[in-house]
Amino acid sequence: MQGFSSAPVAEGPILDVHADGLKQVWRWGAVIALGGFLFGYDTGVISGALLFIKKDFHLDAFQQGSLVSVLLLGAMAGALSAGRLGSRLGRRRTLGLEGVVFLVGTAIAVASSGYAMLLVARVVLGWGVGAASATVPVYLSEMSPPRTRGRVLTMNQLLITIGILVAYLVNVVFSASEDWRAMFACGAVPALGLALGSLWVPESPAWEIGHGRVEQARATIASVSGPARAEEVIAGSKPVKETLDQEALARSTGWHALLEVPIRPALTVGLTLAAVQQFGGINTIIYYAPTIMQKTGLSASSSIAYSVAIGVINFVMTVVAIRLVDRVGRRRLLLVSLFGMFLTLALLGLTFATSVASVLSLVAMVAYICAFAVGLGPVFWVLIGEIFPARVKSVGSAAATTVNWLSNFVVSLVFLSVANAIGQGETFWLFAVVCAGGLWFVDRFVPETRDREFAEIEGDLDKRFGRRERILPARPG
Ligand code: BGC
16 A cells, blocks of 8 residues: 555645635634633633632642642643544544533533542543644644635634633632632533534544545535635545555554654654743743742732733734734744743843842743743644644644643642742743753754645655655555
């Protein structure tokens, strides 16, 4: 059996779209990116809810911490399962399943009678968050034409930031009544939207072509590109199902396919960026912002107000990223972003290490969020939807997402202890060093993907990793 990995059309069968088709792509994207909203909402809601849960259930420090971090463990499991699910069930059904899981997790949280039940709810919600974060970039990437792919994919991060922000606001609204159950319950609305929306969005034509469902793929492509273009695309695609039996199909789209030599450069880029995104310290700022700010002398209540402000800035700068990502490209955004993060972290570290933490620390924190939100935040999620070839897109994205959640978990677990041991300022310097390393890595190894079809991206990756020719893997069976 020959050349499965080179089925060119299946990389992204929606190559160009007419004006109405473009609107349709955005509508599909908005529904799919609800997965991103739930990611932001369910990770953000706990910060406010916890204040009241701990009172109701008399939780000690460990129990409180576990309610926060167990979501990250659930997310790792979710991201891991999403790869296989996305390849087997298809993107649409996987997304629908995730919507249902969000609903179930929310119901358990709202009905929780004690700590243990709430812990279970957080694991279930975490599973949904992780699985959605792996599925959404792949699905969005496959539903959009190369010209607008960056913008459509950035919508994921935009909805993550909106989700975080809405969670903060919901927390503010219900904090007067101390109603943490209502805080969780609000998450049911987008979860229902995702579950129902998945019935409306068409299945990814790339997945359908890959599974021999050519007629359905043709109809979807025709609805945005016109029947003639759909015909051309379908005629140029390889009848994958005819060349591979079920078992070989599963093998060539499964986890171990990621270790094939030709896939390794993309895998290296995906996993490294996943780790850099978290070890650059973003969530210590997002989630510990009030604590950090109190150290600069602010009162608790103005610290919470400042964290809403951080959420707004995060969102606004992601809007800026949407405007830039298809114009200036991914690489430039990443380089500027990492450089900015490096500088602002170095400054933040300095203000803490020299105990002059003050307005300058706040300025550095805000500038750091801006630098992250305009580049590394969205572009990581854009790239993991773009750098893997179609047949391993689902597992590739899942692997990168799992490493992202694992790194998030490690950072949140050790951040406070490291800060206590070596000093807060010095900890920020550690993050700065990670950003400097990230800068070098991006400059050397990350290909530009803007307006490129997959073959070009693959060629660029090969060049950067010092490989001249693409060696096709031996076909299974
Ligand atoms: C990161 C999250 C982070 C969020 C903040 C995302 O890109 O993956 O860990 O909380 O950005 O906006």
